[in-house]
Amino acid sequence: MKLWHCHDARSLRALWALEEMGLPYELEVMPFPPRFLHDGYLAVNPLGTVPYFVDGDHHMTESSGICHYLVEAHQQYLFGVRPEAPEYGAYLNWLYHSDATLTFPQTLYLRYTQLEPDETKALVGEDYKKWYLSRLRMLNARVTDHEFLVADRFTIADIACGYALYLGENLGISEAYKAPTLSYLERLKARSGFQRAQVAQRQAPASGSA
Numbered sequence: 001m002k003l004w005h006c007h008d009a010r011s012l013r014a015l016w017a018l019e020e021m022g023l024p025y026e027l028e029v030m031p032f033p034p035r036f037l038h039d040g041y042l043a044v045n046p047l048g049t050v051p052y053f054v055d056g057d058h059h060m061t062e063s064s065g066i067c068h069y070l071v072e073a074h075q076q077y078l079f080g081v082r083p084e085a086p087e088y089g090a091y092l093n094w095l096y097h098s099d100a101t102l103t104f105p106q107t108l109y110l111r112y113t114q115l116e117p118d119e120t121k122a123l124v125g126e127d128y129k130k131w132y133l134s135r136l137r138m139l140n141a142r143v144t145d146h147e148f149l150v151a152d153r154f155t156i157a158d159i160a161c162g163y164a165l166y167l168g169e170n171l172g173i174s175e176a177y178k179a180p181t182l183s184y185l186e187r188l189k190a191r192s193g194f195q196r197a198q199v200a201q202r203q204a205p206a207s208g209s210a
Contacts, residue, residue: 001018001023001024001025001026001053001054001055002025002026002027002028002053002054003015003018003025003026003027003028003051003052003053004028004030004034004041004044004045004050004051004052004053005027005028005029005030005050005051005201006029006030006031006032006033006034006050007029007032007201007202008166008167008170008201009032009050009051010050010051010063010099010103010163010167011050011051011052011063012063012163012166012197012201013051013063013064013066013067013098013159013160013163014051014053014063014066014067014070015027015197015200015201016159016163016193016194016197017066017067017070017079017156017159018070018197019193019194019196019197019200020079020154020159020191020193021070021074021076021078021079023070023074023076027200027201029201030050032050033048034048034049034050035047035048035049036048045061047061049061051063051066053066055069055073058073062099063099063160063163064095064096064098064099064156064160067095067156067159067160068080068095068156070156071156079154079155079156079159080155080156081150081151081155085151087150087151090149090150091150091151091155091157094149094150094157094160094161095156095157095160096160097138097139097161098157098160098161098163098164099160099164101135102132102135102136102139102161102164102165103163103164103167105128105129105131105132105135106128106132106164106167106168106171106173108124108125108128109125109126109128109129109132109171109173110125110171111125112124112125112128113125113126113129129173132168132173133173133176136177136178136181139161139165139181139184140177140178140180140181143180143181143183143184144180147187149161154191158188159188162184162185162188162189162194165177165181165184165185165188166185166188166189169185
């Protein structure tokens with residue numbers, strides 16, 4: 001298995017899952033954005049985005065989908081929920097809530113306030129920040145009285161949503177998180193799998209720039 005990754009980008013979901021599961025993998029760390037700064041990457045992934053993940057004949061670009069694939073294809077049900085379990089629907093909902101509901105407005109905030117800043121775009125970015133924070137209501141309510149999101153244990157749903165919270169921290173948004181959400185994020189960051197993923201992305205040789 002090989003993962004193409006940028007430091008603390010959405011590909012961290014896949015890297016974190018690989019570390020939690022103890023699966024062997026190859027990691028290629030690239031400068032961000034790789035479509036401009038990593039020569040030849042568009043030939044690997046025409047989208048030019050991260051993550052890009054290969055396992056045999058399987059080629060994937062969606063971070064939450066890669067986590068789901070790892071559970072199913074590699075029988076890592078310690079980190080997933082089986083279809084016959086009563087929590088299966090909630091598990092899938094949280095897993096895909098992570099990107100469709102949480103990370104989407106964050107990426108627009110990042111784009112309009114840091115990557116393409118100007119006065120008008122910055123105002124749009126602030127609107128997306130408010131949108132993201134309002135969309136944390138369901139997660140905050142859940143972690144107010146639950147250690148994890150589903151099945152009373154750590155799963156890839158926590159990796160997927162936890163990354164969104166971590167991205168918010170990196171973007172300077174976490175100061176507006178409610179106390180239960182902050183505590184939940186700190187629990188996730190304290191996990192040895194998360195810590196190993198951080199070490200892996202720092203120690204992997206960075207690929208050359210274009």
